Each structure stands twice: as C-alpha cells, then as structure tokens.
Amino acid sequence: MTNEWKLINASLPLRDEAHLYALTVRDGLWTDVAAQPGTADVPGAVPIDELAGAPAAGTVVDLGGKVLLPGLVDAHMHLDKSFCLPQVGNASGTLEEAVSNYSNAVHAFSKDEIKARIIRSALQAVAFGTTAIRTHLDFHVRWGADVALRTIEAALEAQAELKPYVKLELFPLAPMFRFEAGHLDVLEETLRMGVTGVGTAAHMSATWESDIDTLFGLAQKYDLPLDFHTDESDDPMKRTVAHIAQRTIDCGWSGRVTVDHLCSLAAMNDADAGMLIERMAAAKLYAVTLPGANLYLQGRRDGFPVRRGVTRVKDLLSAGIALATASDNIHDPFHPFGRGDLLQIGLITAYAAHMGRPADLRTILRMITEIPASILGLEGYGVEAGNDADFVVFDGATPEELFTMVPERRWVFRGGRWLKLAAKRSGFALPELDRRLGEAAERLAFGTPAAVAKA
Template sequence: MNELILKNVRLPLFEEDALYQLTIKDGRYEHIVKQTEAAPLQAVPFTQAEGQLALFQEIDVEGRLLFPSFVDIHTHLDKAFSLKAVPNPTGTLQEAISNYSEKAHLFSSEEIERRVMKAALHSLSYGTTHIRTHVNFELDVSRDVALEHLRAVLRAREALKDHLSIQVVPMFSRIHQRTTEELRIIEAAINLGVDGIGGAPHLDEDAEKAIEALTQLAIKHDKFIDLHVDENDDPSICTIQHLIEAAETYRLQGRVTAGHLCSLAGMDQLKAQRIMERMADVNIHAVTLPGANLFLQGRNDQGVVRRGITRVKELINEGVLIAAASDNVNDPFHPFGRGDMLQVGLLTAYTAHLAGEKDLTQVLKMITSIPAEMYGLKAHEIKGKAPAEFVLAEATDLHELFASLSPSRHVFSKGKWISSRSSELTFQDAELHQFFKESHAYDVSEV
C-alpha cells in the first residue's frame, strides 16, 4: 500500500486528549495534523476494518492510542523458553547461572535458533520491532558450544532482518585471564558480525580488570559496550564506579550501557547520589529489568523483602537515560513474561511508583523512544519523514493502556501492517454481551 490515512488518532507522546490525522506514504509519516474536532466518518471504521487492515487506505481508528513500536534493549533470546530443560528450584541468580551452564552442551544450534525465532516473533506480535539480545558465550563449556550457539543467533537475526532488527551482544567472561588461544576464539566470535561487547564483570573476581579488558575489546573492534552491572543485593558491590571511570578515561560517552544496577538501590544515599550524578555526567545509559530482578533478588530477605530493581525514579531525575526491558522469558532466570513490553512497562510503573500522567508518559518512553536512542535509531518517533513504525493499541488513555495491557494490538512497520492481535470478550448471555459492548464503545466526540 503506497498511502495510508488514519483519522481520529490519539498520540499519547504528543497530546493525549487531542485527535490527529496521520498520512503515511511509502512507509514514512507524510503529514501529522491535529484535528479541531472528531473527523467526519468518511473513513472505514476501525471496528469494521479490524482483521483486514491491509485492505483499506483510509481508516477511522475511533480514538485509539498510537505510539512508536517497542524497542527491547535488553533480553536473552537464546535462553527463552528453556525453563523445562533448565529448572531453578531455589529461584536464585547463582543457581540459574550454574544450571544453564551445566546444560548448555546439550542444546543443539538448531534448538538455540528455534528459541530465538520463537521469542523474537512473540515480541514482534506484541509490537517490538527492534531487539538487543545478550547471548551466552559458553567458552568454559567448550569452544564449539560457544561459537555454534552464537552462530545460531546470528542465523535467526539474518532470517528475520526484513521484519525486525536484532542487535547481538555476546557475553564474554574473564577476558583478562584468557589464554592466547581463547582470546583468538573470542576475536573470531566478534568477527562473525556481532554488534556490541557484553559481560557481567560483577561476577568476576577482579571486576576492575574485567571492565578494562572488555573496554579494550570494544575499542579495538569499534563496538558499543552493554554490560550486566551489579546484579546483586549487596550494596558493597559497586562495579559501576569502574565502568564510569573507564567510560570517562576512554571518552566513550553515549556508548556504554549498564543493565540491572540492583545494588545501587541498597547503597547509602550519598554514595548512590554521587554515582547517579557521575553516570549522567559521563552519559552512561541504564536499563531496569523489573521482571527478573523482582524474581531473583531479595531471596535471603525476611519480613520486608527488597524489590530488587534499581533507583528508577532517581536516575530519571538525575538525567540518566534509563530504559526498561524484558530480560528473560520462561527460563531459569525469569519463569514468567511473554516478550510483551507493555507488561514490562506495567511492572516498571508498579515498582518505581510511576502512576501519574507524566509518569506514565515517561514509562511509555522507556519502552519506545528512549531505548531507540540507545539502540542507535535516528528517528524512532512520530514526526514528518520518519519511518512509520507504530503500535495501534486498544485504549484511549495511558492509564487504560497499562491497566488493560491492550488485549488487541496492531503493528505497522516497513510500509505495511505486519501483525495483529485481536481479543474480544464474549458473554454467553446476549444481554450481558450487549451491556459490555456499549460500556466499552469509544466516543471520540468527547475530545
């Protein structure tokens, strides 16, 4: 379809109570016009077009919300849906890591590729069009396992490239302790075409040396750095300080991302404040992973159990660019989740006490435009000439969006509608069904 016109659109990142008309031409936003009133119903009503959106050029979306597609900036597609094969009875991070590594040699490259495809397509169906996946590099298991699993993820990335983009970030460990042969294998892995350098230096016996080695690797290959940082309850664990120093020393502002930052939440207020200020100064990006952190952290607490997530609201207030992401789906690190970034946004809103209108706007940005900036997308927003990548949601305001998680969702990207999820509740009693339909009917005339 060369041109698509959408009327009676709500844009929550613009002005939620207003209605807009969007014209999309050749896959880009051509015109974005604020309507002075609800548009005359010359367009096909959405309720009539739903299920066959591609057939219509002009659609009245009846006041539904439209926002940029999701960007999941931190996930583990290679581990997704592995929970049955790798259980985690204690629910701890340590057991999840240990159990997965013990089973890694049993997973064929075909199984890894299948998991990546399944998880990526689930995410796409919910509205995610860009994914950064961290990949286990099991060099301590075997060279073959490490490289074969990475190649499997890269094959899936290639297979899906016409539909969604995937950045691949292998997680390297103990770089400063590796033999010459092991370093050669790591170099070969990077040369396969990965996008960034990853790792979890807080798990290393010498975190400072680990960060230095990972940083040098990134500089040598001109890659961004995206690390798991301080995923621990212990406030004395503070490898983020070493990462700040490395980013400043090597002038890597805007090219370093720190995921988790759990121990930051338990630190002394003055120490935490200084760290957050320094992160903002050096432009280190942060990512909160509420699902996995709520599940894994606080396991030894009694009585009042810590939430595990980082200082989301304070990082926002300090000017640190912070996103929210899914982390894990149905694996030993997080047995729940479904690759739905609205669900991640809801968990973020709950745990970070973000519930006002401005707060929820920020949450929506944390799963759309903010991670897009970290990802390197130049124009992932609704503006003239920008690529039209959006989600049309079953809601007319942000509170409804996060409360209902929009059971119906329609995703547009690369010049076409690419997925639709439709869910309509039906009461068996005809009178109840009619009451329900009438109570949920959209009325754009109220705008």
C-alpha cells in the same frame, strides 16, 4: 506503485494529548503528521476494528481515538535462553543457581534449538508491539569454541530471518573471569562475525577492573558499543558501575555504554547511591532496569524486610540518565514468567518504582519507546514526517487505560505493511506473523514434569 496508508483519529500521548491526529504513511515512511481540529469523519474510512485479511493500500483507517505509539523497543532480552525452563530448572530461585545450571547445560543445546528459541520469543514480542530488540547472548567458551560460536551463528541466522519483522541487535555476554589462554581469540572472532556490540557481568568476577578494561579495549579496537550486566546483587558494596563510568570518560565512549540491572543501588544508603548516580550522569551512561526478573531473583536470602532488587528508577531519571525498562528473560531458570510484552513490563515498573501519577505513566511509555530507541541508536525513530512508520496501536484511548487494562488487542505495522491485526470479537487475526509464530512455537515445549521435578 506507491504504498500509502492514511490514519485518522489517532491518539498520540507522547506528542500531544489535546488533539487527535491524521497521519499518512507512504512506502514505509511517515509523510504527514497533523493535528486534527476535532474528530474526523472521512467517507469510506474503515474502523481499525474491522481491518482483516490483507487490507488494501490506500485504505483510510479510522483509529477511533485509540493510542498509537512508535514501535516498542526492548533494550535487554535473552532470546537464546527463552523457553528453556523445561530443560534447565532452578530449585532455589537464585541468580547464582540460574547462572550455574544454564552454563552447565548449554553445551547440550544444538544451534537449531537456540535459533528456534530466538525466533519464537522475538516474534512473540513483535505480536505485542515490539519492533526492535537488543538481545544478550551467552558465550560459554569454556566448553570450546564450537559451543560458544553456535549461539552466535544461531543468532546471526535468526537476525537475518527476522529482518522483515524486527530489528535485532546482538551482544555476546563474555564471561571474562573464566577466560583461559586462547579464549579471548574466540571472542574476537565473534566480534568479527558481525555482532552489534559486546558486554559482560563484571560484578561476578574477582578481577572485575581488568575485565572491564579488557572489554573497553575490544570496543575501541572494533568500534563497538558496550552493554554491561552491572551490579546485579543485593550487596551494597558491589560498585563496578563506578569503574565503568570512569573508563567511559577516559576512553571517550560516552553515549556508547549501557549499564543494566543496577540492583546494588537499591541496597545501599542514599549518600553512596547518589555519588554513583552522579558519576553515571557525568559519564552519560545509558541504563536499563529489569523489574520483572529482579523482583523474582533478588532478596532470596533475606529475612524480612526483603530487598526486592529493582534499581532506583526515580533517582536515575531525576539525574537525567536515559533509563529504559525491559523484559530480560522469558520462561527460563532466571525468570519462569514473562512474555515479551513491554506494556506488561511497564506496569511492573510502575508497581515496583511507585510510579502511578499521570506524568509517571507517560514517562514509562517513553521508557519502552523513545528512551530505548536512543540506547539502541535507532535512526529515523518516532512519529515524525520522514521517519520509519513502525508503530503499534492499542485498544485503549489514554495511558491510564493502557496500564489499567493492559489490552490484548493490538495492531502492529512495520516495513509498509500490517504485521498484526486484532479482530473485533474473535481474538486475533495475525496474517503472516500468526503463521510464523505458530511454526516457531511448535519447536519448543512449554513446561514439563521434568521442570517441575527440579523445582
């Protein structure tokens, strides 16, 4: 039996704002995307505000001019750490203390607890419209193979359970500079378990060049993409991105390497930053900015003026580098806030990068949709006939309204069915997703006196 939906009066700001659109979804795929000559009036059409329960396939849904975007794509999260702030505090608020505190606590976390964090935070992101996520996974092999692998096992199990709701990419974050004899064998076992790619934070190592070379060797051996936490520092002399760019070219890995954070670019002079950005462009590196976490973490030891750590967003975009913006951490020692809402992250990006012009807002929408989709290598992405009909509808008619109001009411569709419906007046009606998210949230505390005491 064909599962078909028709949508009318949809606003598609990433395509054409001069028209509203009529769309058809059949068996989870876009089959027709057509500009309307004006506002459509179809007898029997149901206003999207009135969708409830389990709407019947075949219903014509009137979006009433609301914005429809392809499912949001979060190119950088740490789902395994999310909501652990009650167990792992951070008194100084620095990146260094966050790294130390979490690495010293991770051995005490069970696989079930880590899995619960991943499921809860991923489902929460889905509720805000995200349908694909790349998550980095801590890999603390110094505590032994069991501790390192339990996070990977938890993530693989969560990935399978979450498949109906979100595509999850898994990237172990290898602490190369702390490896001892046999540790690399454990990392290789992880890569054989079915993760998506691998990364590290080489700028934290005294042997960063050899660490980067080791990761490229593994990527070539297992034919995997690489994703580096890169130069997340206020120090303008942190420039590991130059070596990453050169190795990308040498290894023929262009289009398969992502560099995240890039905070040191914001601390150095224009000439030096421009040189590095040129190298990045030549290597065709992907990039991700994490404005929420970096605004919180960076510049902690500065007097005024305080460096805020957000990378050179406009310069990277101007150089033609595919730059996404992403969530990073949620309620953990690295970032006590956040909720997995990419529209909120887009707004923070607009503030931090001075991007408020109409063209800027549409660029930021691409930084949470089309650009990260290319980074993740998603096939069949976007509102085009033949592509997967994964999408989110916002309770707003223009990008300006989205970023001004950050509407809570959103409708999420994936895999041929509605995952989330927003009731007209009485909050949310989240059929299956509401139940799953509620179950996941029950597993985790949200702030405790112990966390306050550590602060």
